[in-house]
Amino acid sequence: MHCGFVALIGAPNAGKSTLLNKMAGAKLSIVSPKAQTTRMRILGIVMRQQTQILLMDTPGIFKPKRKLDEAMVAAAWTGAVDADITLLLIDANLGLTDENRDIINHLKENSRRIWLIFNKIDKINPQKLLPLTQEITSILSIEKSFMVSAKTGSGVDDLLDALAESLPKSPWLYPEDDLTNLPDRLLAAELVREQIFMQTHEEVPYSVTAETESFKERPDGSVRIDVTIYVLRANHKAIIIGEKGQKIRMIGERARKELNHLLDRPCHLFLIVKERKGWDGESARLKAIGLEG
Numbered sequence: 001m002h003c004g005f006v007a008l009i010g011a012p013n014a015g016k017s018t019l020l021n022k023m024a025g026a027k028l029s030i031v032s033p034k035a036q037t038t039r040m041r042i043l044g045i046v047m048r049q050q051t052q053i054l055l056m057d058t059p060g061i062f063k064p065k066r067k068l069d070e071a072m073v074a075a076a077w078t079g080a081v082d083a084d085i086t087l088l089l090i091d092a093n094l095g096l097t098d099e100n101r102d103i104i105n106h107l108k109e110n111s112r113r114i115w116l117i118f119n120k121i122d123k124i125n126p127q128k129l130l131p132l133t134q135e136i137t138s139i140l141s142i143e144k145s146f147m148v149s150a151k152t153g154s155g156v157d158d159l160l161d162a163l164a165e166s167l168p169k170s171p172w173l174y175p176e177d178d179l180t181n182l183p184d185r186l187l188a189a190e191l192v193r194e195q196i197f198m199q200t201h202e203e204v205p206y207s208v209t210a211e212t213e214s215f216k217e218r219p220d221g222s223v224r225i226d227v228t229i230y231v232l233r234a235n236h237k238a239i240i241i242g243e244k245g246q247k248i249r250m251i252g253e254r255a256r257k258e259l260n261h262l263l264d265r266p267c268h269l270f271l272i273v274k275e276r277k278g279w280d281g282e283s284a285r286l287k288a289i290g291l292e293g
Contacts, residue, residue, distance in 0.1 A: 001172060002167045003051065003167060003168070004083075005054045006055050006086075007085075008055065008089055009088055009107070010090060010100075011091070011097065011100055012099075015091065019150035020042065020044045022150050022153055023046055023055055024046055024179060024180075027261075027262060028180045028182070043181045044056075044180055045174050045181070049164045051164035051167055053167065084112075084113065085115060085143075085166065088104070088115065088140075089117045091119055092118040092120050092123070093120055093123055093124055107140060108140050114140060114141065115144045116137075116146070118146070121148065121154065126147055146159050146162070184215060185212035186212065187259075187262065188225045188255075188259055188269070189210040190210070195251040195255045196229070199247060204239055204240070208230065208232075209229075213228050221266070222268060223265065227270070228271075228273075228274055229272070229273045230275075230276040231273060231274070231276070234275050236275075237273050248273065255269060
C-alpha cells in the first residue's frame with residue numbers, strides 16, 4: 001500500500017481544477033473560463049493500483065491585493081510545502097510568463113520533489129516545448145516532466161501511473177471509495193459560486209461568496225440546502241438576482257442539477273442574496289469558505 005499528497009500549483013487559469021477533475025473522474029473543483037476561480041485547497045482522492053493519491057487543487061498564485069487574495073495564495077503555498085510531490089502546472093500556450101517565473105523562484109527555495117506538467121498541449125506543437133523545458137530545468141530541479149491535456153485527458157493516465165509508482169509506502173488515509181474530504185455543504189456552496197462565475201460577467205464573481213447555512217436530510221432521502229450569497233455592493237445583488245429573478249433562478253437550477261449528480265440524490269436548493277460590505281476582509285467569512293483568515 002502506498003499513499004501520499006500531490007499538490008497542483010500554478011498561475012491562475014493554468015487548468016489545475018480541470019486536471020484534478022479529470023484525474024479524479026468526478027467534478028470536485030469548480031471550473032470556469034475566468035481566472036482565480038478556485039479559492040481554497042480541494043482534495044481529490046484517487047485510487048490507482050495499490051496507491052491512494054491525494055490530489056490537492058490549490059488557488060492560482062498571483063500578486064494579492066486584499067485579505068481574501070492573501071489567504072488564497074497562502075493556501076496554495078501551504079499545499080506545496082505539505083505535499084510529497086508538487087506538480088508545477090504550466091499553460092503550454094503561454095510558456096514562461098512573469099507569474100510562472102515568480103512561482104518557479106519561490107518553489108526553488110521552498111519545495112522538495114517537483115514534477116513539471118505542461119497542460120493544454122492539444123493546442124500546441126509539443127516540439128516547441130523542448131527549449132521551454134530546458135529553460136525551466138536550468139532554474140529549477142525537476143524530477144519528471146509530462147505533457148497533458150486536462151480537457152481531453154491526453155497524458156493523464158501516464159501521469160497517474162507515475163504518481164502511483166512514486167508515492168511513499170503508507171497506509172491509506174481515507175476509505176477507498178471516498179472521492180474528497182470536503183463536506184457536502186461546502187461542495188454545495190462551491191457549485192453555487194461556480195454558476196455565479198458562469199452566469200455573470202466583469203468583476204461580479206470576484207466580489208461574491210456563497211455559504212451553506214443549512215443542510216437538512218429529509219425523510220424521503222432527499223436533502224434541503226439553503227445557501228446565502230454575499231455580495232460587496234448593492235448593484236452586484238441586482239445583477240445576480242436579475243430581472244424578475246431570472247438570473248438567480250438559472251443559477252439555482254444549474255447548481256441543483258450538478259448537486260443531484262454529485263450527491264446522487266434529489267436536492268432542494270434555496271438561495272438568498274445579501275449585501276455585506278467588506279466580507280472579503282472578514283476572518284469568519286474566509287474560514288467559512290475553507291481559508292485561514
